[in-house]
Amino acid sequence: MKLTAGLIVLVCGIQALAAELPIKGYVSPDELHRQILQLSKQHPGILSVTTLAQTSAGHKLAAVSLGAKVGQAPAILIVAGLEGDDLTSAQLCLRFIESCCREYAHSENITTLLNHTTFYIFPVLNPDAAAQAFRFPIYNRTENEHSLDLDVDGSVNEDGYEDLNGDGFITQMRVPSPLGQWLPDPKNPQLLRPALPDQGEKGEYLLFSEGVDNDRDGKWNEDPSGGVDLSRNFSYRYPYFANGSGHYPMSEIETHALAEFCFAHGDIAAVFTFSSNGNLCRALTTGNNHADSKDKPLTAPMADDIVYINKVGEQYRTLFKYSSMTKEMMTAGSCVDWAYYHYGRWAFSAPAWSPGATDDSLTNTDPLLFERRLYSYLEKTDQLNKFVPWQEIRHPDFPDASVEAGGFIPYVGKNPPADSLNSITDRYSQFWQELASMLPIIEINSRVERLYRGVYRITAIISNGGKLPTCSRIGERLNWLQKIKIEAALTESQKMESGNLYYLLEAIPPGQSVEKSWIIRTSAPGPLLIKASAPSVGSAANVVQLD
Structure with missing residues (x-):
């Protein structure tokens, strides 16, 4: 019997009800907003919440002011929840705010900190995307709810994901094909790596995200719900016409509200952005940045600034012990680049969390660098249940093929178990205190x-x-x-x-x-x-x- 897409969704939706959220112990964007509002009522002397806008999905976009002398002291802006699949940063901000409220007037360090420094915090810049982690089917969503025609075919949201194996998660599916470009990795057959034709290798599989070709255009899941990836919507090196970057720079409610807030607050001395790419994770080097040219845009931080960015980076790396394998290149249209090149502030970025580099044999040239590191982390922490072994499924688009679904479940690559969030918050709290102590006086x-x-x-x-x-x-x-x-x-x-x-x-x-x-x-x-x-x-x- 041939299964239709609608029947697959119905059957798998019923099965998914038994699945657990992959980020158990995390709170949703709306609940996080409610908790911070409650804290502001309990600690009005140091905490206030301002709702700047509502997103396309109706979520409140909030800016938090934390400090005893807001508007009279230098400020650090913290931007969290920018990348939709990064849920950790929002949870860290919530815990940081809670700890500051709890310890102010009781801890000398926190009291001094909030008496001399203001923190402006955007705890969830992209709540539309983050909310996807709390409803089935769960998938790594990075776009907001602003519907765009991502595949430029005149329709919107017409080819999204389907949970074909009924586990509640959108993972991957591999299809045997002589046109395939992927091979099982010899070191770990659960992982797939690109074939290398110049070395005589021939691929065995086509690789797609889990779903069916709803609009029958020969592509799979190319136009899901949404949207714009806010981490690519800022004005510096904006990627015009790139998929998910938006109609134009700062086109989105969220990015525009952030920029308006920044330019309205001249007390902001430094910006910290949670990002999977960061300028704190390894020392920056100088290069040709066209600093002497008035006709060309800067392409790298100015040499004098790099000295101080690296000093901040040294403090960060001491606390977090990041390896040299962490990426440093910025995404085109990123928030941290905008904060530096267009807003003119000291700007820093780092991931909220990243699985540890547990295999010393890995190198930066390994095409499966992140996947190996993540799989090794799950294996050594008894979390391999967060990797779905490949299992055969019935697929209406490939009725005669042995299609298999499997891979890492959504959100596992950026979000650790909830019981580790307090220790990560402690390190970030220490880092932000160090950063505050470095500000000019x-x-x-x-x-x-x-x-x-x-x-x-x-x-x-x-x-x-x-x-x-x-x-x-x-x-x-x-x-x-x-x-x-x-x-x-x-x-x-x-x-x-x-x-x-x-x-x-x-x-x-x-x-x-x-x-x-x-x-x-x-x-x-x-x-x-x-x-x-x-x-x-x-x-x-x-x-x-x-x-």
């Missing part, structure tokens, strides 16, 4: 010289007591960040004889200082206030007495 001292009766030269020494410059080189190039403004606040009895009402300072490297002077005439003794400030570095003030 304005310090101001003054020197007073009496020139003659009632006339004084006041010299202000403005220093950077942090470990990062007060502005990155890319920030200076973009001329977007507000510069440090230093001014002498004269009283009615004081008159400026020489000097500017205020000065705007260029970037101050760590441990260095800049001096500015005024000559002030005073008709009566009194104090003079000298203050320096910029939204992204905070403020400092010094009072001198003019006798």
